[in-house]
Amino acid sequence: MAPMLYPAGTTTNSRGHLEIEGCDTVELASEFGTPAYLFAVGEMRSRARAYRSAFADRTDDFEVLFASKALPVTAAYRLFAEEGLSVDVASGGELTMALAAGYDPARIYMHGNNKTDAELRLADRSGVGHLIVDSFDEIERCERVLERNQDVLIRVTPGIRPSTHTYIQTGQLDSKFGFGLEDGSAATAVARILDSPRLNLVGLHFHIGSQIFEIESFRLAVQALARLRGDWCCIVNLGGGLGIPYESGDRPPPIEQYVALKVGAAREFFGERVRILIEPGRSLVGTAGVTIYTVGTIKEIPGLRTYLAVDGGMSDNLRPMLYDATYEAVIADRPDAPAERRVTVAGSHCESGDILIRDVALADPQIGDTLLIPATGAYGHSLANNYNGMPRPPVIFCEDGEARVVVERETWDDLLARDA
Numbered sequence: 001m002a003p004m005l006y007p008a009g010t011t012t013n014s015r016g017h018l019e020i021e022g023c024d025t026v027e028l029a030s031e032f033g034t035p036a037y038l039f040a041v042g043e044m045r046s047r048a049r050a051y052r053s054a055f056a057d058r059t060d061d062f063e064v065l066f067a068s069k070a071l072p073v074t075a076a077y078r079l080f081a082e083e084g085l086s087v088d089v090a091s092g093g094e095l096t097m098a099l100a101a102g103y104d105p106a107r108i109y110m111h112g113n114n115k116t117d118a119e120l121r122l123a124d125r126s127g128v129g130h131l132i133v134d135s136f137d138e139i140e141r142c143e144r145v146l147e148r149n150q151d152v153l154i155r156v157t158p159g160i161r162p163s164t165h166t167y168i169q170t171g172q173l174d175s176k177f178g179f180g181l182e183d184g185s186a187a188t189a190v191a192r193i194l195d196s197p198r199l200n201l202v203g204l205h206f207h208i209g210s211q212i213f214e215i216e217s218f219r220l221a222v223q224a225l226a227r228l229r230g231d232w233c234c235i236v237n238l239g240g241g242l243g244i245p246y247e248s249g250d251r252p253p254p255i256e257q258y259v260a261l262k263v264g265a266a267r268e269f270f271g272e273r274v275r276i277l278i279e280p281g282r283s284l285v286g287t288a289g290v291t292i293y294t295v296g297t298i299k300e301i302p303g304l305r306t307y308l309a310v311d312g313g314m315s316d317n318l319r320p321m322l323y324d325a326t327y328e329a330v331i332a333d334r335p336d337a338p339a340e341r342r343v344t345v346a347g348s349h350c351e352s353g354d355i356l357i358r359d360v361a362l363a364d365p366q367i368g369d370t371l372l373i374p375a376t377g378a379y380g381h382s383l384a385n386n387y388n389g390m391p392r393p394p395v396i397f398c399e400d401g402e403a404r405v406v407v408e409r410e411t412w413d414d415l416l417a418r419d420a
Contacts, residue, residue, distance in 0.1 A: 007040030022401030035312035067281030077101030203235030289377020313347015337363035
């Protein structure tokens with residue numbers, strides 16, 4: 001095992017099985033079935049506390065927001081609310097879950113590049129604290145739909161392109177998100193909202209991308225954003241973006257270094273009077289989650305490749321197909337055995353591209369083994385789908401040796417539930 005990829009405290013138990021938060025993952029596979037998403041609750045809490053501690057060491061005017069698109073599960077919203085985090089939502093559905101989990105509406109920040117009238121009305125009725133305005137059309141829509149005065153931030157694309165996959169770069173001028181800095185639309189948006197009878201401009205927001213290791217790009221983005229600052233600006237929301245390890249060679253910066261850079265840049269370019277916000281998602285839940293599967297078929301093509309097929313794939317982890325995301329894996333039945341057989345882990349969907357991992361070394365895999373892929377806590381559940389009529393997996397929280405289902409497994413009958 002590569003320790004960085006697994007939740008803290010992951011170990012091999014007396015039966016020789018991989019154990020997370022005191023829960024035997026092979027036994028969980030037997031009890032709850034596979035595929036299944038497992039989460040180490042202690043890891044999620046410790047990551048939240050690390051962010052809050054890193055900020056508290058440097059400023060007393062901050063908010064850490066759970067970027068809930070990474071894991072839109074009511075139990076996760078509730079957990080991070082308990083840990084003192086605010087939350088960002090990007091749809092009416094995420095807003096509904098945050099409210100159901102007990103979030104104070106004042107601590108909810110609502111994103112979205114195409115908020116509908118219905119979503120804006122829900123935000124308005126619920127008393128959402130802040131909207132992040134994304135377009136001139138949205139400004140007009142807010143003024144038409146909202147019945148109360150609303151604090152807003154504007155989303156700015158600062159023209160910074162970080163070193164990450166193009167599909168998760170969001171800070172360049174050519175983006176569907178926000179107002180461009182380079183073309184002057186951001187400055188125009190500031191002037192437009194300052195004249196609005198309904199919208200109260202209180203700050204600026206950017207998010208330049210995710211899964212970022214080279215964090216100097218964040219400082220450049222803050223510097224660029226500061227061209228818009230004015231007396232009205234009391235909040236700077238510096239987005240998320242901190243990467244996590246998906247393979248044993250990955251070395252993302254620690255939370256403390258990431259927070260120190262963002263706080264330092266905000267103080268340098270905006271001064272001492274602004275509240276600093278960040279929106280971690282992946283780095284809160286990514287390494288806290290693992291996915292377990294059952295090995296069903298092993299197909300050896302002599303001299304070419306061995307395919308190991310599991311009972312999931314692109315319906316429970318779309319990231320490898322979306323942007324070539326890479327992972328490692330382990331046979332949970334014998335995690336400490338020598339990994340000497342190289343295989344390609346394939347899903348069970350009717351697509352040649354349904355490949356979870358190419359060329360990974362495993363410990364003599366056998367049909368019926370529990371295959372575990374670490375670092376799947378972010379976006380696995382939220383991107384899950386019903387391709388090929390696959391029911392979506394359950395979400396199981398593990399804590400102090402106890403496992404509890406927080407999202408039930410879908411059934412075949414559930415697939416018929418919305419048929420008219």
